[in-house]
Amino acid sequence: xxxxxxxxxxxxxxxxxxxxxxxxxxxxxxxxxxxxxxxxxxxxxxxxxxxxxxxxxxxxxxxxxxxxxxxxxxxxxxxxxxxxxxxxxxxxxxxxxxxxxxxxxxxxxxxxxxxxxxxxxxxxxxxxxxxxxxxxxxxxxxxxxxxxxxxxxxxxxxxxxxxxxxxxxxxxxxxxxxxxxxxxxxxxxxxxxxxxxxxxxxxxxxxxxxxxxxxxxxxxxxxxxxxxxxxxxxxxxxxxxxxxxxxxxxxxxxxxxxxxxxxxxxxxxxxxxxxxxxxxxxxxxxxxxxxxxxxxxxxxxxxxxxxxxxxxxxxxxxxxxxxxxxxxxxxxxxxxxxxxxxxxxxxxxxxxxxxxxxxxxxxxxxxxxxxxxxxxxxxxxxxxxxxxxxxxxxxxxxxxxxxxxxxxxxxxxxxxxxxxxxxxxxxxxxxxxxxxxxxxxxxxxxxxxxxxxxxxxxxxxxxxxxxxxxxx
Numbered sequence: 259x260x261x262x263x264x265x266x267x268x269x270x271x272x273x274x275x276x277x278x279x280x281x282x283x284x285x286x287x288x289x290x291x292x293x294x295x296x297x298x299x300x301x302x303x304x305x306x307x308x309x310x311x312x313x314x315x316x317x318x319x320x321x322x323x324x325x326x327x328x329x330x331x332x333x334x335x336x337x338x339x340x341x342x343x344x345x346x347x348x349x350x351x352x353x354x355x356x357x358x359x360x361x362x363x364x365x366x367x368x369x370x371x372x373x374x375x376x377x378x379x380x381x382x383x384x385x386x387x388x389x390x391x392x393x394x395x396x397x398x399x400x401x402x403x404x405x406x407x408x409x410x411x412x413x414x415x416x417x418x419x420x421x422x423x424x425x426x427x428x429x430x431x432x433x434x435x436x437x438x439x440x441x442x443x444x445x446x447x448x449x450x451x452x453x454x455x456x457x458x459x460x461x462x463x464x465x466x467x468x469x470x471x472x473x474x475x476x477x478x479x480x481x482x483x484x485x486x487x488x489x490x491x492x493x494x495x496x497x498x499x500x501x502x503x504x505x506x507x508x509x510x511x512x513x514x515x516x517x518x519x520x521x522x523x524x525x526x527x528x529x530x531x532x533x534x535x536x537x538x539x540x541x542x543x544x545x546x547x548x549x550x551x552x553x554x555x556x557x558x559x560x561x562x563x564x565x566x567x568x569x570x571x572x573x574x575x576x577x578x579x580x581x582x583x584x585x586x587x588x589x590x591x592x593x594x595x596x597x598x599x600x601x602x603x604x605x606x607x608x609x610x611x612x613x614x615x616x617x618x619x620x621x622x623x624x625x626x627x628x629x630x631x632x633x634x635x636x637x638x639x640x641x642x643x644x645x646x647x648x649x650x651x652x653x654x655x656x657x658x659x660x661x662x663x664x665x666x667x668x669x670x671x672x673x674x675x676x677x678x679x680x681x682x683x684x685x686x687x688x689x690x691x692x693x694x695x696x697x698x699x700x701x702x703x704x705x706x707x708x709x710x711x712x713x714x715x716x717x718x719x720x721x722x723x724x725x726x727x728x729x730x
Contacts, residue, residue, distance in 0.1 A: 264585045271582055274575040281568050284561055285604035288455030289611065295458035297510050300412040306338040307415065309407055309471075310390035314344045314380045316373070318398040319351045320663040321516075325398050326358045326365070334407040340388055341365040344380035346373045375485035376656035377467075382483035390474060397468035399516035399661045401430065409511050410471050421476030421503025422495060424453065425469045428514035431664040436730035437723065438517040440630035441524060445517070446612050450509070457507035461558045462499050467491035469513040476503045486652050487541060489534025496542055496559070500549060516661050521633075521723035525640050525680075527659040532566040532641040536648030539563035569641035576638075576713055580690065583697045583706060605631070629730070635713050636720030639683055680724050688717040 311329055315322055322343075329341055345355055345367055352369075359365045368384055375382065381395070392411060396402055406425075414420045426449045432442040449466075456463045465472070467490075477483070480497035487493050499505050518524040539560075546559045613623045647654075691713040698706035722729055 263581075267578055267582050267585060271575065271578050274571045274578070277571045278568060278575065281561065281565070282604050284558075285451075286607065288452055289604065289607050291455035291459040292451055292611075293458075295454045295509065298413050298506065298508060300409050301416050303412050303415060305415075306335045307391040307411065308338045308340065308389065309334065309392045309394055309411060310340045310342055310384070310388045311394045311396065311407075312342045312344055312381060312384050313396055313398070314346075314377045315351060315355070315398055316346045316377075316658055317349045317351055318347070318661065319349060319354055321398040321661055322351055322354055323358055324401070324663060325396070326355070328401045329396065330362065330365075331404050332402065332407055333404040334411075336364055339364060339407075340390055342384045342388065343367045344384050345369050346376075346380055375483075376490075378483040378485040378490035381490075385474070385477060385482065392471055392473060393477070394471045395468060396513070397515070399430075400427075400468050400513050401515070402469070402513050406511065406513065407471075410508065413506060413508065414471060414473060417504065417506075419502075419504045420473070420506050421479075421498045421501075422465055422472045423470055423506045423508060424463060424465055424495075425508045425511040425513055426450070426453075427466065427469060428512040430514045430516050431519065432517065434517070434519050434664055435728070436626065436629050437521065437524065437633070438519055439626040440633055441517045443612055443616075443626060443630050444634070446615065447608060450615055451608060451611060453507045454509055456558065456562070457505070459554075459558075461555055462496060462562065463505050463507050464562070465491045465495035465505075468515065472498070473503070476501070479503070487534050487537035488530050488648075488654055488656060489538050492535055492538045492563075493541065496538065496546075496563075500542075500545060516664055518659055519662065519664060520727040521720060522727065523660045525637065526657055528637060528641055529644045530657060530659075532569065532644035533648040533654065535563060535566050536645050537652050540649065541652070566641055566645055569638045570645045572635070573638045573642040576691065576694075576709075579706065579709065580694045580697065583694065583701060583703070586701070629719075632712055632716040633719055633723075635716030636684070636718075638716075639687060640680075681721065684717055684721040684724065688714060688721055691717055 311332065313325060313329065315325075318325070326343070332339065341362075341364060343355055343359070343365060345352060346369070347355075355367060359367060366387070368380075368387060370380065370383060373379070381393075385393070392414065394407060394410070410423050410425065414423060427445055429438075429442045429445070431438055433439065453463050455461075472494075476498045477494070479501045480494055480503075483490055484493055495505060518527055542563065543560070546556055546563075549556070551559070609624075609627055612627075613620065616623065691710050695707065695710035695714055698710055
């Protein structure tokens, strides 16, 4: 019986190791692919097509005034510009908007009787209330530069096959605390490496929900905005590209946005993104598999849509590692050694790319990069649960990420703690990982010692930030 359990654990350990290894290797491929990326030049326009700037808003009293001011300053012919404030708010945001739009006839406030379909429902409702050829979308916490439309629309006009454009996210409050610096690196990783690498290799990219432009005909051709997943942006971007529209990523157009400053706010964001992306995978998997896409495009699309599943594989692998150590299975050294080698190589490459991009001093950058790594491990339980929910249930409540209008490092929003619901599971995981650390130390297994040390620090970091958000 003991041998059967050992073989079962070894088998599962190997499976999860291989799954993680595939994603680690794919990181290296995307890093390599970024070298082919070329910035696009915006040609001069003789005709300015009508653009609707859509601002989906829900209870954004701290941000909406700033947002309207920035969008009003967009340098685009006013006769070809319409601003839609898609306001589903139920608080004083409504009064702030009413006051801000006085004397601005090109701003249209669109309100609904219910919040049906959440953000997707608001965007689809706005689509039907204008004849605009293009739709630029900005969430409330982003600040577009005045030349945004003049840099993006000409690129779309120059190629009628481009259905959507995504621009790069910047960071308003990157230096607010160690967590925001780490999250900024995670966002840079996605925008500067993943999005760039995919786009340069003719692979599907995703619309990030903000700071992008979509062509009206592409939206309609794809079936419009749908609310059956929590990642309506990922869903529609894939449906647009499945209809043979091109998607373009513009790296040199940067729109700064606000980063979640507390671990609880970051949980909300990551939980929604993890659950929504898996819902999209379940919804689109067969369509992607049975499409006319190339084998490389299919494989990369499946990896892309299931990216958050790595958290689940990581969590299961960590849980299995303790009994594997107790049973002294032979799978551990080979599996973790291979993952460690490929994973370390990809992370070192990402480290140097992002350090060069940020022009950062190596010491401070190293601290932030390691903080990102261990805090991501600490959130593996949260994201794993979200992945499982996404597998079994479509849709759900769209829980917005709280925002605070942090323009500088000097403003200190009220830091909410995470409540008691996270404390016990994270404490238990911290203890469990510490047990693994002790076992690895007793067995003289250096690889597992490092492995469990990182997990223990990760779970403790998230636990401490849940109790005291301003700790770091």
